[in-house]
Amino acid sequence: MNTNEFALTLLSGIKDFLTWIGVPRHMLDKLDEILFLVLIVVIAFLFAAVVHAVSVHFARKILKRKNAGVLDTLVKYGVFRKLTAVIPPLIVSALLPFAFSKDSAWFIVGDKVTWIYFFIALIVSVNAILNTVGDALKNNRQLKNRPMKGFIQIFQVVFTCVAVIVIVSILINKSPFNLITGLGAFTAVLMLVFKDTILGLVAGVMISEDDMLRIGDWIEMPQNGINGIVTDISLDVVKVQNFDNTIVTVPPYSLVSGSFVNWRGMSESGGRRIMREYTLKLDYIKPCTPEFLERMKDFDTELAQFIIEKQKQAADGKTVNTDNPAGLVNGTIDTNLGLLRAYMTLYLRRHPSVSRELLLMVRTLAPTGNGLPVQIYCFSANKNWPSYESIQAEIMEHFVSVLPAFELYPFQSADARDAIVSGLIESGKIDLSAISGIPWHTLRPEKDKSGSGPV
Template identity: 70%
Template sequence: MNTNEFAQTLLTWIKTLLLWIGIPHPILNKLDEIIFLVFIIIIAFAIGTAMHYITLYFTRRILKYKQIGILSSLIEYNALRKISAIIPPLIIASLLPFAFDYHSTWFIVSEKITWIYFFIALLFSVNAILNSVGDVLMSKEQLQNKPMKGFIQIFQVIFSCIAIIIIISILINKSPLNLITGLGAFAAVLMLIFKDTILGFVAGVLLSENDMIRIGDWIEMPQNNVNGIVTDITLNIVKIQNFDNTTVTIPPYSLVSGSFINWRGMTESGGRRIMREYTLKLDYIKPCTSEFLEKMKGFDVELSQFITIKQKQATEDKIANTENPDGLVNGTIDTNVGLLRAYMTMYLRRHPFISKDLLFMVRTLAPTENGLPMQIYCFSINKNWPSYESIQAEIMEHFVSVLPEFELYPFQNPSARDYIISSLIEAEKDLSTINAIPWHSVQSKEK
């Protein structure tokens, strides 16, 4: 049975039903078109609802036995209901010619409303399908680091523009091609309106192609008060959760046009860098005497072995580099500073949370007006921020605590209290009555 026969049969059934109910024949002749329209609308939406529940039932039955990502996502975004919503206007549009005359006002108005409803329903259903596809794509491991959400939004914007143009063309009874051609005159206005979208699209492509940023990256952008983890990347915004629990949103093109720090390389590497230094007072740096070396042998077993090996090399007149491939960076026994470098290198080597595979050394930097900086350069195995800070603090605290044992002292700007305490010590006052005396000064005084 073709559409014409189906429509005529349906109309006959409707008239028979209405006569059976008791509606007079003259009234039917006047209102048969409107009554037919009401019935085909009811039938069209009934078919659409039935199709929705049938597809939903079978989809859930399939998911009960096997998890399919796209089907789960379609249910999550209620896409099946939105897809079934495009069925009623198609049925109504195919049956309208049999209810009204082509030239009647009822037919023209009903057809426009039907097709506008169809394209609105189609727009919502396509957006739901694209969201479902986007979720499935982002769940794939090889695509997790790509801004798929931004690309999905680009397709949604394009399809929305096309749907709006078609709806407007239906309302004004013009061809969509004529509208698209006429848009050239409004190109400048459109560029202004969709500036952020266009810039976001270009920036998204650049960020994706160059792998500049991913969800989960720790980025730092001081000019925008950004210092945290990327939680979302869309067409128009990049959302960052700062470490102070504030949320910052920035446009993607600001990442391309400006500069930012991405800590991904650190998180993917074998360790997080520690690079700190103390500045030592120059007037306490001195050559190591045999008596000083003997005293330092009792300070640390490994340091004692190092001193013994170096003394043996000196007596045998061997070049230090033959036994020390790192050169003189990590310690000598010529000065108390060199001995301190050797000790701190040993300390780092036996530290359980310092990487032995990555570079680590203790070195002196260029002298400054405050003294000679000595720097710790190594990598923490634990990259978690609180743990990293704890490890770094432990190393630097130990560093400064052993300085007096090597008869070295860090530079520190003196305060008024320091001058007063120094005067009291020089006047040979009782040190027990003075608070905040450096412990090494008390020891030296007691000796």
């Protein structure tokens, strides 16, 4: 028995059943084609339902035995259900010639509807598969921080556009290639309507190709109020969570057309830079006397070793360490400022949170009207923001606290209170212990010549 005979036998059985339940036979003879169409559709959807049930059953059995991430994602996005939706139109299209002649209006309409349904189901299925691929790529260690979502959306847009063109060509009974050629007249309109999408497509390719941005990067873009972590990169938008927990969204092409700071290099390096300075008063910088050097040997053990080494070099007629032309550390014993630079370099080198692999120096900058800036340049080994700020504050606080020991003082603009305190001290008519806020390093334990008090 061939397929046509089987279909006719099945149709005859259905008509006998409908006659048995009371439907007039003459009505059924007029509805042969409609009955056969209904039969085809029912069989097609029943077959798809069986395939879906079987595939989901086996997928869940596999998931119970082992953790298969891809299968779990397929179930999450309902890929099995969406894929089996492609089956009915294929079955209906194959069986339509048995129900209608190819010249029949029912055949032409049914064939068009069937293929339109097929391409719609195909769009939904392919999008679900691409979403599954996108989730799988996010879990890949090498690709999880790359803007893969943008690429997935590009494929989705391209495939959807092609499928829509095919659907329209089916409706108007024209070749898809002729339709694409005719779209040239609407290029300007399409460019206007899909401007952001097209620009986002180009920008997404550039961002990924040049590795300009990844999810998790800390970026700064002051012109757009951005200073935070990238949380999402898609075809038409980049989401950034600022450090005040606000969410800023910008189109990808604004990152390509403008400029932004990406702190990824700092995050991947061995440390985070510390670059701060204090401006010291010029008139307190002076040569080191032998007595001053002897006193400073008691200030710090490593500094004492530095002074002894430098004195030995000077006695041997060497101006630098021959084994290391750069010297032992930054600094000299010629001036109290040079000695301070040497001490701060030693302090930074033994600081547990300062990187020893990256550049470290204490240097002077160009003099200003306020004095001579002394800058600390080093890298914190801990790149966490709160820890970095704590380390930086600790170093700068220590810097300013040891200045009086080297008989150096930072520049600070005087205010009205400073003028009043200065006048009271100059008058000599008030007990200094009654004045609060006098710098501790301005008081000496010895008495002045009159014995009236500390100076």
